[in-house]
Amino acid sequence: MLIRLFCAVLSYSAVLLRASADNNSKFEVAYEWNYINYTWPSAEAMSSAGYVPGEDVIAGIKIYKNVIYLALPRIKPSSRVTLASIPIDANKENPLLSPFPSWEMNSGSTCDAIQNVLSMEIDKDGIMWVLDARRVDNNTDCPPKIILLDLNDKGKIVNDFLVPDELCPRNRGCFLNDIVVDGDYAYISDTTSSDPGIFVYHRDSNSAWKARDKSMFGDPNAVRFEAQGVENEKASHINGIALCCGETERTFFFMPQTSLHVFSISNSILKNRSIATGSNLHNFITDEGTKQGQSGGMMCDTASNIYYGILPLNAVGKWNIKKPLLTAEIVEKNDEIIRWPDSFSIYKDYLYLITNSISKFSKSGIDKSEINFRIIKLKTDTRSYIYC
Ligand SMILES: *[C@@H]1O[C@H](CO)[C@@H](O)[C@H](O)[C@H]1NC(C)=O
Ligand SMILES: *[C@@H]1O[C@H](CO)[C@@H](O)[C@H](O)[C@H]1NC(C)=O
Ligand SMILES: *[C@@H]1O[C@H](CO)[C@@H](O)[C@H](O)[C@H]1NC(C)=O
Numbered sequence: 001m002l003i004r005l006f007c008a009v010l011s012y013s014a015v016l017l018r019a020s021a022d023n024n025s026k027f028e029v030a031y032e033w034n035y036i037n038y039t040w041p042s043a044e045a046m047s048s049a050g051y052v053p054g055e056d057v058i059a060g061i062k063i064y065k066n067v068i069y070l071a072l073p074r075i076k077p078s079s080r081v082t083l084a085s086i087p088i089d090a091n092k093e094n095p096l097l098s099p100f101p102s103w104e105m106n107s108g109s110t111c112d113a114i115q116n117v118l119s120m121e122i123d124k125d126g127i128m129w130v131l132d133a134r135r136v137d138n139n140t141d142c143p144p145k146i147i148l149l150d151l152n153d154k155g156k157i158v159n160d161f162l163v164p165d166e167l168c169p170r171n172r173g174c175f176l177n178d179i180v181v182d183g184d185y186a187y188i189s190d191t192t193s194s195d196p197g198i199f200v201y202h203r204d205s206n207s208a209w210k211a212r213d214k215s216m217f218g219d220p221n222a223v224r225f226e227a228q229g230v231e232n233e234k235a236s237h238i239n240g241i242a243l244c245c246g247e248t249e250r251t252f253f254f255m256p257q258t259s260l261h262v263f264s265i266s267n268s269i270l271k272n273r274s275i276a277t278g279s280n281l282h283n284f285i286t287d288e289g290t291k292q293g294q295s296g297g298m299m300c301d302t303a304s305n306i307y308y309g310i311l312p313l314n315a316v317g318k319w320n321i322k323k324p325l326l327t328a329e330i331v332e333k334n335d336e337i338i339r340w341p342d343s344f345s346i347y348k349d350y351l352y353l354i355t356n357s358i359s360k361f362s363k364s365g366i367d368k369s370e371i372n373f374r375i376i377k378l379k380t381d382t383r384s385y386i387y388c
């Protein structure tokens with residue numbers, strides 16, 4: 001009897017030990033999806049839209065007033081919605097997305113509708129700056145745009161900027177990738193393979209320019225890496241960007257996807273059109289050194305920490321920019337929940353991150369019986385750089 005009790009206690013503690021070893025994750029899964037589906041108004045609407053389960057992917061995230069806004073780049077021809085939302089108290093498992101600001105604006109039927117979004121940012125006033133400027137799949141003839149939507153007025157359009165062809169060619173792969181907002185300015189990673197750069201948009205004058213430098217190109221020696229069983233074979237240029245706090249000047253960080261380097265430049269340089277587009281730009285760019293692997297997105301918080309994904313490691317890194325990049329640490333490596341760490345948002349003391357295996361999604365599609373997309377979160381007790 002005693003022996004049996006002893007054995008029972010032993011196996012019970014083994015279960016406890018294993019449970020804690022399996023889950024020492026610092027990140028918590030907030031939402032997870034096998035595939036993306038929507039709050040269709042009717043079965044007819046769903047079938048006439050030509051919805052194909054498993055052909056949509058979430059890639060961008062920003063949060064405002066308890067609503068999570070999600071960008072869904074139209075990578076597969078059947079994908080119908082490119083900007084959507086869920087309430088922050090949505091179900092953890094497979095919550096249905098609602099198109100934002102409306103079904104009509106997501107219909108893609110005319111060039112007034114939103115066509116293909118990868119990223120957006122939301123400023124302090126609740127204006128969402130939307131990059132409708134992913135023109136790499138040839139699934140729209142509409143010119144790339146930067147659209148400003150007022151989240152305190154049902155997503156009403158308050159500004160609409162048509163991206164000029166000479167800055168980003170609509171028929172030759174224009175790709176505005178990620179955005180940070182600095183007052184009236186936005187700094188955007190322009191991943192266009194023929195002409196990468198930092199795309200600066202100035203809201204007040206509704207004008208834009210592009211800063212170009214060799215640091216914004218991928219490093220030919222860092223092209224190959226593997227993630228989720230897919231071998232990357234193509235060079236990819238400036239992608240992840242971050243803006244940190246500062247007294248008078250603020251520092252903007254950028255990294256090409258196929259590179260280990262992080263570079264930086266002052267926001268005062270980017271704001272000055274003649275210097276930003278001049279031939280001496282290289283003198284104002286700092287090479288901060290290298291990190292542990294190739295990355296997609298990054299984001300700076302109010303405590304000068306940059307969080308960044310490390311694609312080949314299924315990991316998230318953290319660098320305090322007051323110290324050398326070499327001191328950056330790995331917050332978590334997790335082969336289950338950190339598959340292709342893509343896009344970050346910080347809201348109410350938590351860092352949110354979308355992980356989406358997007359290269360596998362693009363190349364071979366997904367298995368709908370598995371969990372393919374997650375939003376995971378980590379307590380940071382900090383705020384977004386927007387609130388510096
Ligand atoms: C680990 O446990 C926490 C708390 O129970 C939970 O919120 C989280 O989702 C778990 N993480 C994973 C990866 O299962
Ligand atoms: C998608 O969601 C609708 C409700 O909006 C539901 O009727 C339909 O069955 C769902 N389809 C799939 C494949 O989950
Ligand atoms: C888009 O389609 C046009 C016409 O079919 C073709 O000439 C062009 O190369 C395509 N562009 C891309 C980026 O695939």
Ligand SMILES: *[C@@H]1O[C@H](CO)[C@@H](O)[C@H](O)[C@H]1NC(C)=O
Binds near residue numbers: 273274275
């Ligand atoms: C941009 O920089 C140049 C050179 O330092 C300076 O002369 C000019 O006033 C600046 N322009 C603006 C708008 O600050």
